[in-house]
Amino acid sequence: MKLLKNTVTLAVLAGLGTFGFAANAATYEIDSDHANVRFYVDHFGTTTNSGGFYGISGVLEYAPEEQKGFAGITIPMGSLETGFKPFTKHLRSADFFNVEKYPSAYFQSTDWVFDGEKVKEVKGNLTLVGQTHPVTLTATKFNCYDNPILKKRSCGGDFETTIDRTKWGINTFADNGMMKDVKIVVQIEATPKD
Template identity: 35%
Template structure:
């Protein structure tokens, strides 16, 4: 009898994830980093500290999954206070006039067992253009620290800053910006 109850519980738990589940990005464990060429000598590395959003994950049909993320532009940290002020300023990311950048997926195309191309609209500097990210689902399961259903992702991509109207120092600072994302997202706590 106990075995039947246990089997029924497992089936019910599996059925709970047959439908899409909304996961919330964990801001303490989600990082959005970038790098850009500087004068042809090296690449400047930076990241954004304040990120919020959600992932709707459809394990049965990944193409129905989606992501929405908002980044606070003023949270940029490129490792040097003066440089950070410049990046936040009017000539670069203009955080005063455009305090957030936002990514909303428009399609998910599975490319492997745990990989997908996620294309979406990125709004930056008041302009919206498509960006494609190469995403790997690192793990999905129960987190050992809080027993919540958790999904972890790594993603890479790039964009041309000139497409968004950022042309400051175009002959010295690269146009292509590399993007690297490490994201942790958690489903709502069980009742």
């Protein structure tokens, strides 16, 4: 729990340092029950393998009037599930995500792109298996609403990107027909910090 709090604090500080608009931005904490990262990769030209990471944590800062935002996300790699235990175990191994050595992955936004009043893209850096490279998340939807259960304003959305896994050093089977390109779908919802 202490590690989680420290990670959230670092993400908030990074957001403040990056944009300097905290006075006008609302700060939200990601709701782990409404957040996940899923992936889809071609399996040797036959089917599409998929899996997901759960228990996502972090912060979201959003200032729509200034068309600015910040997202700092921590992904617990040990939460990986595929629905098939041997496949899940293999993906957690050093052949792929090397979860024992790299228990967390991180995304930190650097820029939010708007189309009119709508969030269009979130650009940032993804740290995975110890390497950091830029990615652009395309927003398929993003909205804020008055949460009737929590009695708070909540914000969130769905985002997509495709990465070349070999840029992060995940090369297993890349030369034997398993595609390098991996589609990633990020779903986050966040509520104001107490």
